[in-house]
Amino acid sequence: MSDVMAPKTPQWWKKSDVKKTAILWVICTAVIGFGGVELHVRNMVRPASETMSGVINLMRIFTWAAAPVAGLVGAMCLTVLTSGRHYGDNPPPDADHEIRNSPRTTAVWVSLSAVLCLFALVVGLVVFQRDSQAILDKSALQVNVTGQQWVWNFDYANGARSQDLYLPVDKPVVFHVTSVDVMHSFWIVQMGIKVNANPGYITETAVTPNKIGVFDIRCAELCGILHSYMQTKVHVLSQADYDAWFAAQGRVEAKS
Amino acid sequence: MSVQTHAHHEHPDVVGSRNRLGVILLLVADIAFALSMIFVYFYLRGQNVNNMWLPAATEKRPAILPLSSTPSWTVTAIAAFGLLAHFYALKGVRAANQTQLKLGSLVALLASLIAIVYQFNTIANAPFTFSDGAYVSCFYLFTILNFVHLALTVFISLGNWNRSRLGLYVADHWHVDIVRIWWVWMVVSSALGAFALSYP
Amino acid sequence: MTTLINRPAKTPSKSIIERLNLFTALALGAVSALVVWRLALQFLPQDVEGVRILTREDKITLLSMLAWFIGFMSGIGALVGPFRWVMGKDLTHEENMFLAGKDMGTKRYFRYTTDHKVVGIQYLIITMLIFFIGGSMAMLIRTNLGHAGGGWLHPQAYNSIVGTHGILMIVGTIIMITGPFGNFIMPIMIGARDMAFPRLNALSFWLIVAAAVPLIWGQFIGGISTGWVAYNPLASQAPLGMDGYIMFICIFALSTMVAGANITTTVVRMRAKGMTWNRTPIFIYGVVASVALALPAFPVFFLSQIMSAFDRALGTTFYNTRGGGSGWLYENLFWIMGHPEVYVILIPAVAALMEMAPVFTRRPLFSFNVAVMGIAGIAGLSALVWAHHMYMAGWAPLLNAPFMITTELISIPTGMLFLVLVGTLWRGRLWVTMPLLSIFALLWNFMIGGVTGIYLSDVPADAFLHGSMYVTAHFHYTLMGAGLTGALASLVYWFPKMTGRMFDKKLSWISFWLVQVGFNTAFIGMFLVGLAGQPRRVEAYAPTFSVANLVTTIGAYIIMAGMLVLLYGVIFSWRDGVKAPMNPWQAKTLEWTVPFPIPLENFDELPTVTSDPYGYGKAKP
């Protein structure tokens, strides 16, 4: 903070509380950045797509970016709290200054948050742009998703329909999502994609699964009594397994 | 408009300007309401979900055709006439002409009554049921809410006329000024609705 | 003039105003509702081929609720003024004094009393009641979520409790500062004798009472099974309880409009002589920004519910896609109100703490101008960000990027509020009291809530987080961690002025620590399950989430303990607390210059203001 400089007071950066804050700032930033990232990343699901890895990365970057600002606030609070407190029923004497503002501090603070904000925007928009491109991929597998109270139905190119989703690994998929009754939200948890299923409309989202395994699909929009149970699985198979499954489905369809 | 403070030793001008601000602020709310109604109309019209803005004919019933917007413009015109009458009354009271005040307020009251009856007729005679598509829904929303607006207008102009009649506006007339603000907004909002309904 | 001697020969018959009170209102409301219900049952035609099954029942329910509303408002006396105006018999000075509750004792709390101090206390009581009910529902939620698998509540009941908890808490937080403190304290703080429109003031309060009944009523006819947002088309499918929600919102919206116009006019027109805009306390700015923001926002909500009612009762198709309607329309209308509304809640809470900061650090407010700019910036931007709640709706993928930009820009003015608070703490002489601790608590909680808001505002991240418990944790950190914390501090800070007694210090400390520790335990846990992928509004979840959920439940019980201590503190201190001096905190705003009990018209002589109220600290030579 910039004071009016009285002759004997040291320059502002040499004042003891400023020094203390500076040290605490470094510590707080490190603790918040490290702790925040750990808290987020450790608890997030293991990614099953590039998109989800991107999300986890974003959380890491954002947390580290926000850490210095949060750290500064924390450091200043700690400094204040540790330099003299008054308890009691009557007020302490007034503080020994009457600083009412400091254009320099304000400017620094506002530019700092503006830079931070800009950074978050740029990083976010770049990732967003990449994700949105995927929807336009014409060569991708196309799956129609229909939500209804309280199940998911998946329709494939060959006319097959299933209630568990089957996908080949490493192949882009585009989902065309709709609903027959109320709003649902189609969420493949480990792939970090989600889009609402609206009656009367078709919405789109896209992903490329990059791991073989079984993952969760959950409905993420309150849709009535059994919303909690509107869950299903996605089976990501190797291309060969997928082809076999797909052919089998085609036959089932043809027979019936 | 009927609001006053119990701080009794204040100049009428002070009270008047305070009341004007209060009414304008309440109108801000009403304006937000009206604008979102316009948004509803054009959003649904633009979306035309399932082609049901104006449903096409089916075996069971013929196609839904939009009503002409003329009745809506007519209501607006009647309301505008009421506004003019109120202006006339206001000019009267400003010129200390009580007769003109009474005449103007009476005509304004009559105009609001005619408008509300007319509006009621439009609603009652509309050839739709409520579930005939999005346009029809909006049609009912606009006309019914305009009806409510008009009911308020009748109430206010009744009060205004009665108070003029009783000679309450001899000393100061800020009530009449404020009623004008309401009238202006009444006409504008009615025109907004008519404007929207002109683009079925 | 003693009435003993001058008693008139014949007591004139009591005027209608003197007869009306809460009991006539309840009676008239109940009778009207019953009569209309019976008539509607008798005369409403059966549905022909219903678009919805419940149409006729909805008509009956809505009409009865409307009858309740009109009956109650007539019975309390809200219509007397307007009708007297039409009849040309304006209220006399005596009648106005009667309405203001002159010499009436506690009875005035049960009638259409216009004195702003009475209205303030009424608001305080109803806010606490709302929080009490909402808090109890939260405990039901948490108990149900204590272990994995299906809880003990029926899913429908669970959904309904969540929805009711949400809307009650939101309404509670909207009024928690502008209601009690905005009414009781604010006029004195600006040196006015009352609000600009005392009768509108009473109206805004009694509208809330009238609104509460349909909501409670709704609980018994199916509840609000849609969450607090009441998305359509789910809402048009919901049981009759939804009509209670619709009525509740419509009446509450009226209340906010009336209160907004009243408070804004009071501040703009009735500040004491010499109280220029840069001498007006920052709390006043917060209150005005809040109500002025609500003024254009709530009508949109109002309209959305009217259309909901039309859809349910008349069979229109605003939200029914089969008839050309659109769920996206509802979402847009809801969030055009819904986002400004969160700042309606936040701004006065932060402003109240800004008002207290100089008092408890004994130094001037740091950068009044930045505070005002921050508040103005938030208010301005808040109208442009609503679609960040709809990134995943798919309604306009091309608009996601612009809305992401506006949303993240809001962090800049919000950061300014942080600067003001931290700047004021810096080099202050801390007087450690519950309000001071609350400033630190707000900084901590709102930093977490705000920064997680930035994560959510990022579209790719939101694709993972939307609809998960992470969102729930985010908004509890902002609503409760920031908003409610500010309100609780205000309660303790202004308690002496409102009740004449100090809030018991020990109890305020115990409750503060219990609430804050419990809160952080509970909602950090909730962030974790959100990240692990637990959706919102589920009454059963996978076993992987059980540990963190248990932690959250334990945290919630600690909050409950803290809140019970607080409640005890309120009752105890109000009855038996230490009598408060006129200015216990040695603060410099005007409300501390009036004695207790505060005279009916606050000031014998209206004060003149010559400086801002932040003149603490030693002047440099």
Ligand code: HEA
């Ligand atoms: C008081 C209430 C309140 C407040 C203040 C906020 C503040 C913010 N909220 Fe929150 N929000 C809610 C209440 C609130 N919110 C509610 C109730 C919901 C859910 C509704 C529902 O679905 O039921 C919600 C949901 C919600 C969503 C939708 C999530 C989803 O459903 O998918 C998003 C997305 O963008 C969001 C973002 C933000 C942002 C960016 C802020 C910003 O205002 C935060 C700004 C503050 C800071 C950033 C910290 C301080 C700043 C600095 C120290 C400066 C420097 C920092 C940076 C530049 C990063 N909120």
Ligand code: HEA
């Ligand atoms: C201000 C708003 C607010 C507050 C304070 C709270 C408080 C709490 N909330 Fe709530 N909550 C919401 C707003 C709020 N909530 C909203 C909007 C939703 C979304 C609903 C939806 O999804 O539709 C939600 C949803 C929600 C859920 C998610 C349900 C689900 O998605 O399945 C959960 C789960 O644990 C929860 C828990 C709690 C708990 C344990 C508390 C506890 O902290 C409660 C403790 C008790 C109190 C805080 C009251 C005590 C106060 C007083 C006695 C008076 C003080 C007086 C004055 C200030 C004058 N809440």
Ligand code: CUA
């Ligand atoms: Cu489908 Cu929730």
Ligand SMILES: [Cu+2]
């Ligand atoms: Cu928002």
